[in-house]
Amino acid sequence: MTLKEIKKILKAEVIIGEDYLSMEVKMGCASDLMSDVLAYAKPDALLLTGLTNSQVIRTAEIVDIRAVCFIRGKKPDERTIKLAIEKNIVLLTTQMPMFESCGRLYKNGLASRLVKHK
Amino acid sequence: MKKTVKLDKDTKYTKIQELTYELKVSNVMTNKVVTVTPGKTIYELRELFRTNRISGTPVVDKGKLIGIISIEDFIKCLAQGEMHTLISEKMTKRVKTLYADEPIIHAVRKFDQYGIGRFPVIEREGGKLVGIITKGDIIKGLLKKLEIEYHQEEIHRYRASHIFEDIIADSTSLILKYNIVGKDFNKAGECASGLKKTFYRLGIQPDIVRRAAIATYEAEMNIVVFTEGGRLTVSVEPQQIKIEADDSGPGIPDIKQAMQPGFSTASEWVRELGFGAGMGLPNIKNCTDKINIESKVGKGTHLETIIYLNNNA
Numbered sequence: 001m002t003l004k005e006i007k008k009i010l011k012a013e014v015i016i017g018e019d020y021l022s023m024e025v026k027m028g029c030a031s032d033l034m035s036d037v038l039a040y041a042k043p044d045a046l047l048l049t050g051l052t053n054s055q056v057i058r059t060a061e062i063v064d065i066r067a068v069c070f071i072r073g074k075k076p077d078e079r080t081i082k083l084a085i086e087k088n089i090v091l092l093t094t095q096m097p098m099f100e101s102c103g104r105l106y107k108n109g110l111a112s113r114l115v116k117h118k
Numbered sequence: 119m120k121k122t123v124k125l126d127k128d129t130k131y132t133k134i135q136e137l138t139y140e141l142k143v144s145n146v147m148t149n150k151v152v153t154v155t156p157g158k159t160i161y162e163l164r165e166l167f168r169t170n171r172i173s174g175t176p177v178v179d180k181g182k183l184i185g186i187i188s189i190e191d192f193i194k195c196l197a198q199g200e201m202h203t204l205i206s207e208k209m210t211k212r213v214k215t216l217y218a219d220e221p222i223i224h225a226v227r228k229f230d231q232y233g234i235g236r237f238p239v240i241e242r243e244g245g246k247l248v249g250i251i252t253k254g255d256i257i258k259g260l261l262k263k264l265e266i267e268y269h270q271e272e273i274h275r276y277r278a279s280h281i282f283e284d285i286i287a288d289s290t291s292l293i294l295k296y297n298i299v300g301k302d303f304n305k306a307g308e309c310a311s312g313l314k315k316t317f318y319r320l321g322i323q324p325d326i327v328r329r330a331a332i333a334t335y336e337a338e339m340n341i342v343v344f345t346e347g348g349r350l351t352v353s354v355e356p357q358q359i360k361i362e363a364d365d366s367g368p369g370i371p372d373i374k375q376a377m378q379p380g381f382s383t384a385s386e387w388v389r390e391l392g393f394g395a396g397m398g399l400p401n402i403k404n405c406t407d408k409i410n411i412e413s414k415v416g417k418g419t420h421l422e423t424i425i426y427l428n429n430n431a
Contacts (some may be wrong), residue, residue, distance in 0.1 A: 025260070033395050036395070053391055059335070
């Protein structure tokens with residue numbers, strides 16, 4: 001699913017990365033716990049989270065997540081945005097809550113898969 | 119995302135954006151400017167344009183830029199039978215210019231804004247005409263710069279990934295050391311990020327880089343959260359990667375308990391940052407082939423993990 005479709009489904013706003021909306025994400029991953037993201041996320045996933053600090057970007061970078069969508073209209077601070085620009089990570093924000101965001105994406109065919117690293 | 123620094127479609131785009139700020143007009147402009155004097159006729163332009171393969175030129179009088187004349191002006195004169203009028207009468211007098219020291223993003227914007235084909239380039243001090251710039255110059259300049267950087271990166275990567283073949287010794291080990299600042303959440307993760315980049319350059323397999331990066335990140339997080347700081351020592355050998363994290367923090371009273379998924383002693387502020395759910399050490403264990411922790415309460419902790427590079431081993 002492309003980020004453009006995701007943007008439409010979630011009625012999301014692009015914080016940074018307008019030029020990357022043709023990018024394809026392979027699965028969705030929703031968590032406020034970065035340790036779980038580190039443990040289970042696959043590369044090229046979309047991360048849905050309510051956390052907005054810079055560790056979200058660091059985590060995304062480490063596991064090769066290229067797009068993050070903040071839920072319930074949350075927006076990260078300047079520092080987090082700057083780090084995301086530096087690490088080439090697309091940031092979106094949607095007014096929808098986590099449950100609805102996941103539900104809509106899943107219904108529209110975005111995959112979910114648990115993968116362990118070893 | 120910039121994992122390999124390979125110029126895939128996405129990376130190239132932002133790289134170009136970056137370069138448009140980095141490169142100056144003077145880096146990409148044509149230095150040798152063909153100029154005309156205002157006293158010549160439009161007819162004389164024909165030869166000038168043809169021999170120099172250009173479509174416009176600045177008009178200079180006694181070293182001073184006073185106008186610009188293009189092939190469009192020429193065609194208009196041709197249509198109206200005014201081939202023998204003077205250039206000074208037909209030229210555009212209010213010339214839009216660029217300064218030599220401006221970043222080329224300014225040039226890009228001006229091309230968009232005015233829709234004209236070329237800008238004379240002048241020195242900020244004194245206004246001396248030093249060059250001319252077209253969209254073609256910008257594209258050529260960007261491509262050249264990209265090519266140079268791409269080449270350099272390839273050379274770096276080649277050298278780095280062959281380091282073990284080039285070294286003659288009974289055993290080789292590349293030691294990378296990182297200092298971790300305690301309680302500094304904004305810097306937390308920088309070691310893991312740097313390590314990841316380095317591993318890619320060393321030509322290590324992507325899934326191993328990922329595992330090492332996750333283990334390092336969690337180890338780094340632990341040091342940032344619980345201690346005043348520590349050290350990360352990574353030894354890369356042909357068969358394995360050893361990651362050691364040392365700190366002089368509070369120590370772990372019960373290591374077995376700490377290894378249980380979900381067991382945590384982290385405070386609320388750590389949880390708010392998305393960590394501290396007792397998954398750190400279990401995550402490290404899952405990502406590595408061997409893990410050993412030694413800890414003394416009040417003295418510090420030594421974490422040692424190994425990832426084998428040869429998966430068949």
